[in-house]
Amino acid sequence: MDRRNPPLVSRMAPHSTSIFGEMSKLALDLGAINLGQGFPDTDGPQELKDAAWRAITDGRGNQYPPVHGVPTLRSAIADHQKRFYGLALNPDTDVVVTTGASEALAASMLALVEPGDEVILFEPWFDVYEAIVDLAHGIRVGVPMNSNGLRPNLERLSTAITARTRVILLNSPHNPTGTVFTREELQWVADLAIKHDLIVISDEAYEHLWFDESRHIPIATLPGMFERTITVGSGGKTFSFTGWKIGWASGPADLIGAVRTVRQHLSYVSGGPFQWAIAEGLAFPDTYFENLRSDLLMKRDLLGSGLRELGFDVITPQGTYFITTDVRPLGFTDGLEFCREIPHTAGVVAIPHQVFCADVSIGAPFVRWAFCKQPAVLQGALDRMASTFTP
Numbered sequence: 429m430d431r432r433n434p435p436l437v438s439r440m441a442p443h444s445t446s447i448f449g450e451m452s453k454l455a456l457d458l459g460a461i462n463l464g465q466g467f468p469d470t471d472g473p474q475e476l477k478d479a480a481w482r483a484i485t486d487g488r489g490n491q492y493p494p495v496h497g498v499p500t501l502r503s504a505i506a507d508h509q510k511r512f513y514g515l516a517l518n519p520d521t522d523v524v525v526t527t528g529a530s531e532a533l534a535a536s537m538l539a540l541v542e543p544g545d546e547v548i549l550f551e552p553w554f555d556v557y558e559a560i561v562d563l564a565h566g567i568r569v570g571v572p573m574n575s576n577g578l579r580p581n582l583e584r585l586s587t588a589i590t591a592r593t594r595v596i597l598l599n600s601p602h603n604p605t606g607t608v609f610t611r612e613e614l615q616w617v618a619d620l621a622i623k624h625d626l627i628v629i630s631d632e633a634y635e636h637l638w639f640d641e642s643r644h645i646p647i648a649t650l651p652g653m654f655e656r657t658i659t660v661g662s663g664g665k666t667f668s669f670t671g672w673k674i675g676w677a678s679g680p681a682d683l684i685g686a687v688r689t690v691r692q693h694l695s696y697v698s699g700g701p702f703q704w705a706i707a708e709g710l711a712f713p714d715t716y717f718e719n720l721r722s723d724l725l726m727k728r729d730l731l732g733s734g735l736r737e738l739g740f741d742v743i744t745p746q747g748t749y750f751i752t753t754d755v756r757p758l759g760f761t762d763g764l765e766f767c768r769e770i771p772h773t774a775g776v777v778a779i780p781h782q783v784f785c786a787d788v789s790i791g792a793p794f795v796r797w798a799f800c801k802q803p804a805v806l807q808g809a810l811d812r813m814a815s816t817f818t819p
C-alpha cells in the first residue's frame with residue numbers, strides 16, 4: 429500500500445507556508461533590515477533574567493510544575509488583573525498558565541468550538557488565528573477593519589452573526605493595524621455577544637502597549653461580559669522576552685476549566701523557572717509599564733515620522749509594535765508586490781496586510797512595519813529607503 433500523499437491533513441494544507449519564513453529568508457539572504465517580525469531586538473529587564481536564573485539554581489520549576497501553572501504565578505496574574513482592571517479572579521480556578529498567548533488561544537478554540545461552529549475574526553488578523561480555527565474544524569467569518577482609518581466595521585459585525593456563531597475572537601490593541609478599540613466599540617461587541625449568547629476570546633497580548641490618549645480596556649470589565657470572556661495575556665510581549673513563552677488565560681471558572689482540560693493535553697506544562705520570573709515581573713511598579721510604553725512610543729515616532737517624510741501615508745498606531753502605511757502615494761498599488769520588491773531595492777523587509785486576510789482587497793495597499801527595534805536599526809532602515817525612494 430502506498431502511504432497517503434501528501435501526509436498533511438487537508439485543513440492544514442493552506443497553513444504550510446508563512447510569509448514570515450519567506451521574508452526572514454529574504455532578509456538573511458540579502459542582508460536586509462528586518463522590520464517584518466514583531467519581536468524586540470533588546471531583551472527585557474535584567475531583574476527577570478536574574479529571577480529566572482535564581483529559580484533554576486534554587487530548583488524551582490526544573491521538574492514538571494503544577495499542571496495549570498505555578499501557584500505563585502497564578503496569584504500574580506490574578507493580582508495584576510485586579511490592580512490594572514479591577515477584575516476579581518480566584519487563582520485556583522479562574523487562571524491557567526500557558527505556553528505563550530498562542531497556546532492559550534489554541535486551547536480556547538479547541539475547547540469551545542464544535543465542528544462547523546462559526547468564529548468571527550477582525551480582518552486583517554494575527555496569522556495564528558486562521559490556523560487554530562481550522563484545527564478546531566471551525567468556520568472563519570471575517571469582519572473587516574475599515575480601510576478608512578483601520579477601525580472595526582461594526583455594522584458588518586452585526587450582520588456577520590448567525591445561528592452557528594459561537595465565538596468572537598477579539599484582539600485589542602490590534603495586530604497588525606495598531607488600532608486600540610474604544611469603549612464604544614467594545615460596548616458594541618459586548619451588546620452583540622450578550623444578545624446572541626456568544627463567547628469572546630480576547631487576545632490582550634499588547635495590553636500594556638498603548639500610546640497617547642488611547643487606553644486598553646479589557647472587554648471582560650464591561651457589564652455582563654466577565655462570565656462570557658476568556659482574557660489572554662502574554663509575558664513575552666509585556667516583558668520583552670518573547671522566547672520564554674509564558675502566557676495565560678483568565679476568566680470564569682467554567683470557561684477556564686474548559687481551557688484547562690484541553691491545554692493539559694497539549695504542552696502539559698512548560699517554562700517552569702520562567703513562570704517564577706514572570707510572576708516577579710507582574711508585580712513590578714507602574715514605572716516599569718510606563719517606561720515600556722514611553723520607550724516604544726519614541727521608536728514609533730522615529731519610524732513613523734521617517735516613513736512620512738519618505739512619502740508614505742502613515743496611519744499612526746494607538747498601540748502594539750506595528751505601524752501601518754498605505755504604499756499608494758509612492759506609486760505602488762499592491763502591498764505584497766511592494767514587500768517582495770523592497771528587500772532587493774532598499775534592503776528592508778516589511779509585511780503586507782493582505783497575508784493576514786482571506787479577502788485580499790481588505791489589506792491590499794497596506795504594509796506593516798515593526799518598530800520594536802533599536803533606534804539605530806530603525807534609522808538605518810529609513811536611510812536605506814531614502815536612497816531608494818527619493819525622486
Ligand SMILES: *Cc1c(COP(=O)(O)O)cnc(C)c1O
Pocket residue numbers: 466527528529530531554599603631633661662663664665670673674675
Ligand atoms: C505575539 C502575539 C501573540 C502570541 O504571543 P506569545 O505569548 O508569544 O505566544 C498573540 N497574539 C498577538 C496579537 C500577538 O501579536
